[in-house]
Amino acid sequence: xxxxxxxxxxxxxxxxxxxxxxxxxxxxxxxxxxxxxxxxxxxxxxxxxxxxxxxxxxxxxxxxxxxxxxxxxxxxxxxxxxxxxxxxxxxxxxxxxxxxxxxxxxxxxxxxxxxxxxxxxxxxxxxxxxxxxxxxxxxxxxxxxxxxxxxxxxxxxxxxxxxxxxxxxxxxxxxxxxxxxxxxxxxxxxxxxxxxxxxxxxxxxxxxxxxxxxxxxxxxxxxxxxxxxxxxxxxxxxxxxxxxxxxxxxxxxxxxxxxxxxxxxxxxxxxxxxxxxxxxxxxxxxxxxxxxxxxxxxxxxxxxxxxxxxxxxxxxxxxxxxxxxxxxxxxxxxxxxxxxxxxxxxxxxxxxxxxxxxxxxxxxxxxxxxxxxxxxxxxxxxxxxxxxxxxxxxxxxxxxxxxxxxxxxxxxxxxxxxxxxxxxxxxxxxxxxxxxxxxxxxxxxxxxxxxxxxxxxxxxxxxxxxxxxxxxxxxxxx
Numbered sequence: 001x002x003x004x005x006x007x008x009x010x011x012x013x014x015x016x017x018x019x020x021x022x023x024x025x026x027x028x029x030x031x032x033x034x035x036x037x038x039x040x041x042x043x044x045x046x047x048x049x050x051x052x053x054x055x056x057x058x059x060x061x062x063x064x065x066x067x068x069x070x071x072x073x074x075x076x077x078x079x080x081x082x083x084x085x086x087x088x089x090x091x092x093x094x095x096x097x098x099x100x101x102x103x104x105x106x107x108x109x110x111x112x113x114x115x116x117x118x119x120x121x122x123x124x125x126x127x128x129x130x131x132x133x134x135x136x137x138x139x140x141x142x143x144x145x146x147x148x149x150x151x152x153x154x155x156x157x158x159x160x161x162x163x164x165x166x167x168x169x170x171x172x173x174x175x176x177x178x179x180x181x182x183x184x185x186x187x188x189x190x191x192x193x194x195x196x197x198x199x200x201x202x203x204x205x206x207x208x209x210x211x212x213x214x215x216x217x218x219x220x221x222x223x224x225x226x227x228x229x230x231x232x233x234x235x236x237x238x239x240x241x242x243x244x245x246x247x248x249x250x251x252x253x254x255x256x257x258x259x260x261x262x263x264x265x266x267x268x269x270x271x272x273x274x275x276x277x278x279x280x281x282x283x284x285x286x287x288x289x290x291x292x293x294x295x296x297x298x299x300x301x302x303x304x305x306x307x308x309x310x311x312x313x314x315x316x317x318x319x320x321x322x323x324x325x326x327x328x329x330x331x332x333x334x335x336x337x338x339x340x341x342x343x344x345x346x347x348x349x350x351x352x353x354x355x356x357x358x359x360x361x362x363x364x365x366x367x368x369x370x371x372x373x374x375x376x377x378x379x380x381x382x383x384x385x386x387x388x389x390x391x392x393x394x395x396x397x398x399x400x401x402x403x404x405x406x407x408x409x410x411x412x413x414x415x416x417x418x419x420x421x422x423x424x425x426x427x428x429x430x431x432x433x434x435x436x437x438x439x440x441x442x443x444x445x446x447x448x449x450x451x452x453x454x455x456x457x458x459x460x461x462x463x464x465x466x467x468x469x470x471x472x473x474x475x476x477x478x
Contacts, residue, residue, distance in 0.1 A: 033074075036071065040113050045116045046119045065308050065410070067120065069307075071116075071117060072308065072392050073311070073392055076339065076341075077339065077340075081109075158201045158202060159470040161466070163199065165199070169197075178267050179265070181266050181267070182268045183247045183270050183272075185353065185382065186271060186300075186438060188215050188405065189269055189438070191215045192215055194242055200217040200227060203216070203218070204216075204405075212383060212406055217234050218231070243266075246352070247351070248277060248281060248351050251274055251277055253268075254266050255291060265451070266443075268440070269297070270353065271436055271438055273441070274441060280359050280360065280365070284351070293446070293456075298474055299473065299474040300437075301399065302399060303399070304395055305385070305396050305397065307412070309339075310393070312335050316417070320362055323345050324345050324362075329342055330342055345395050348379055361434055382402050383407050386398060386412055387409075389409065400414070401473060417433045417434055420432050
């Protein structure tokens with residue numbers, strides 16, 4: 001009897017060991033490329049052992065990139081239509097039955113594979129790795145580890161902004177404060193600048209509905225009336241202190257403010273100066289560079305983007321030109337034949353900051369027109385360009401700051417240019433070939449004692465450069 005119980009106990013222990021070993025084998029990052037493909041095609045990882053929370057705690061950003069990159073490239077090589085990879089709610093009607101809402105994917109991937117991809121991207125990459133402040137306690141040690149490992153913004157921390165009174169900057173009355181206008185890519189700097197002027201705490205906040213992030217100021221219950229109203233006006237999407245009329249629109253508003261007392265005074269922060277904007281958009285005769293004064297206050301960069309499944313690591317300026325001129329049309333030689341097929345370049349509208357800088361820095365002043373019938377449409381927004389990166393054979397351009405900070409996506413990869421990747425360091429030292437200055441612009445006739453002029457001058461002081469750096473851009477000097 002004792003022997004029987006002993007053998008039974010040993011079987012139980014052996015069984016538990018077996019299942020524990022099997023359990024350990026289900027960590028996706030331990031699987032080979034071939035095993036990953038089989039899992040994504042045949043198993044529902046959202047309900048299986050793969051969906052064990054602690055399985056992701058030791059993952060690195062490189063793990064995520066490798067796994068999703070393998071799946072994206074495999075789907076592309078098999079000719080599966082990745083579509084725009086978005087889902088829509090459709091109403092299913094049947095006689096005598098209640099209407100039922102179901103999710104239908106625009107992608108032609110198998111529903112199981114697409115479900116698995118969505119799980120990794122949305123649950124792990126977005127919820128766990130970036131939108132952490134909406135799901136976890138920011139003070140949790142694991143949350144801090146996630147921020148550190150994945151290189152995303154720590155939205156649990158406030159920006160380190162200078163104390164404006166400590167540097168002798170005079171207080172500006174709320175009614176005298178100028179509008180801060182400009183492009184979407186520079187909006188975080190404008191928000192941080194406004195927060196500095198009113199000595200309000202500021203940190204990154206994530207809009208989960210559109211998966212983008214911008215800084216927001218916090219309302220202090222003990223703050224006086226001026227700061228409370230400033231908080232409302234800074235955070236307001238409409239009719240607030242921080243406007244967002246885009247590159248051309250902000251210069252139009254600046255022209256309206258010239259010699260027109262009824263229009264609020266405006267300071268523009270843009271990635272493209274007025275003279276280049278007018279040069280590459282001659283139809284916008286309302287823009288008068290001779291009316292403006294501008295200077296460089298920091299740096300960003302123009303970057304080529306693709307899907308993480310694309311094996312291409314670097315392109316030369318000439319290769320980029322030939323892609324957009326239609327002379328280089330397949331990925332084969334650019335990826336050492338790891339990925340074959342047509343290259344589909346996508347465009348920004350010429351009036352955008354991205355389009356203007358592409359024309360100026362790459363194409364000698366004239367942005368090529370799309371030739372491919374499938375991608376003849378021009379993408380009107382930067383987030384639209386980023387969403388297009390679902391397909392491994394697509395290439396497009398954005399600003400480094402926007403892709404890295406405002407709309408990070410785990411499936412997007414920046415391609416190096418002339419062998420140099422865009423980073424804080426390479427942008428700062430100028431080794432990245434497509435570095436793009438950030439400009440502050442005001443009307444030339446702005447008086448020396450005007451609040452707009454004082455803020456303009458402040459931006460290139462040591463305290464002003466702290467604001468540039470705190471908001472995530474590269475300051476003039478390190």
